Amino acid sequence: MINSLLPNNIACEFLNESTSNLFVHEAEVKSIQHASKKRVTEFLNARHCAHKALIKIGYTQNAAILQGTKGEPLWPKSIIGSITHCKGYYAAVVSFNKFIVGIGIDAELNMDISQKLILTTQTENEIFTNTKISNKSPNFFLNKLVFSAKESVFKFLFPIVKRYIKFKEIEINLNINKKTFSVILLNSDISNDFDVTLMIGKFDYDDNHIVTCCYQQQIN
Known part of the structure; x- marks a missing residue:
């Protein structure tokens, strides 16, 4: 699904189930040999997608995509990308930094989240707004969509601002009909240096998954 949300200069590769032909x-x-079997499967299948996506944009160097100190993927020089995985879905997107400023993607199971998680990740304005429109969104769980959108924004911003961003510093405004979202950054340290109006947020869903992406094109 994520591939349908992207412009032509961003490549995507995904799997709906794990592969043994990695x-x-x-x-x-x-780097992952001492992790649990579940973590190894997630990590390697997502890396498999990343390498396949790199080939799609013409990047053929045999470079490892390792992890940074916060678990973020360390992309080769000149490459910007993002990785996601959840049960039944692995995906990676990549592009050259001459084309995009940044990108973040996320995939989640299409199921609700706890009230505790809602209260710790959503702003008061989001809770108020989402409560009003939740009854009009029968095909997906709205709170999980907001959570996923914030994950995508976090993955977009982290390589740029190089610090942890709390989900309550990110406010998501959904356009349900267009399957898009816009972003407000509530921390002035970030918003003063970064124009979020240039970020493009999109989402899609099916019976099993919700996917979101957030990207920004370079201005030539």
């Missing part, structure tokens, strides 16, 4: 780097396998 296309990954030896260093990636070594």
